[in-house]
Amino acid sequence: MGLMSLINRRAPLLSIVSISFVALVLIYNYNANKDNILSASPCTTQNRQHTRNTAQLISENPFLNARVPSEKPGSASISLSTSSRKTYAHIIQETPPNAGPEQGFDLEYLDQEVQKAMETKKAAIRFLSSPIINQHNLMYLVGREQKCTNMTPEVIITVPSAWSNFEKRQKVRDGTQGKYVRAHSQNALLLFFVGLPPAGIGKNKTQKWAKLQEESEKYADVVIAYFEDKYRNILFKHLSMLQWVINFCPKAKFVLRTDDDVGVMIDSMLVSLRRHSDEWQNFILGKQRVGDAPSRREDQPRYYLSKEEYEPDIFPPFVLGGTIGYPVSTVKLLYEAARRTKSVWLDDVFITGICATAMGIPTFNERSFQFAH
Known part of the structure; x- marks a missing residue:
């Protein structure tokens, strides 16, 4: 099965970036800018606690070592860490249809999927940066x-x-x-x-x-x-x-x-x-x-x-x-x-x-x- 058919079937790269990398790496970006977020939030104490809680998610994310495509996805390549190889196995094993034998992993044919993933990433950043409105701290x-x-x-x-x-x-x-x-x-x-x-x-x-x-x-x-x-x-x-x-x-x-x-x-x-x-x-x-x-x-x-x-x-x-x-x-x-x-x-x-x-x-x-x- 060719790589294009895999993408058309389930868009595995989109799922990885827009879910794992998106929701979790983005929390990392949010955490790195927490001072700006907290200063604008009416729930400062709550958000500081959330920052501590969600920071733990980052350390468990296997995709933090994967380099995001550059601003020119047509010429970008992805560096895969060892922890990413299980999920990216189908990519590692196949050659893109527009790549020569000496070329790396060319993303030009994935441009639309990458752009969709980046939009999802931006939406997740905005959402997770919003203030907490429901505590939901249930007692037992x-x-x-x-x-x-x-x-x-x-x-x-x-x-x-x-x-x-x-x-x-x-x-x-x-x-x-x-x-x-x-x-x-x-x-x-x-x-x-x-x-x-x-x-x-x-x-x-x-x-x-x-x-x-x-x-x-x-x-x-x-x-x-x-x-x-x-x-x-x-x-x-x-x-x-x-x-x-x-x-x-x-x-x-x-x-x-x-x-x-x-x-x-x-x-x-x-x-x-x-x-x-x-x-x-x-x-x-x-x-x-x-x-x-x-x-x-x-x-x-x-x-x-x-x-x-x-x-x-x-x-x-x-x-x-x-x-x-x-x-x-x-x-x-x-x-x-x-x-x-x-x-x-x-x-x-x-x-x-x-x-x-x-x-x-x-x-x-x-x-x-x-x-x-």
């Missing part, structure tokens, strides 16, 4: 912070669950997710994320709350966060999962989010994640939706969004929350994007659609992530 009543102390899992399976869904959580433990974790005890982790019992739920609240505490102690796999556990707070639950991974298990490789009432194929999902990670630094896999419109019907409140909450008439492409897969590097970027974007309570739309679009992170409709409740 039961945090399970020690879970990754003696292990670095390849995958963390995070399951959002209503606090009183005792039977559904047990079904997950006995099902595909639980079996996979037990079979790969040093390489996989399963955690359920719940909130606090909402007010006014009846006289059985005390008994159910005691039952949840007993379940948490018995299985040591339930994280309880400080927010009211009701449907329109599902965004807080999603953010509590992202935040937990960043704070307590940042060296894991992948995160799989699965609802507590869906059947999943963990092995196949991981195969898809590994395959995409060979080509993309950041991405989101799931059951993709394209062209969906927000519900404006007040008589159907389950998914209702007013114009004040979300003004556009079409959502950006996103993946449904039943099953979502992403690398941990993507988790970190999505969380930072969520802190700088007006929130929409529909968590899958907000995180995998609005925030992913702002960061230039692609979503993929993956067969192994299809599900039914």
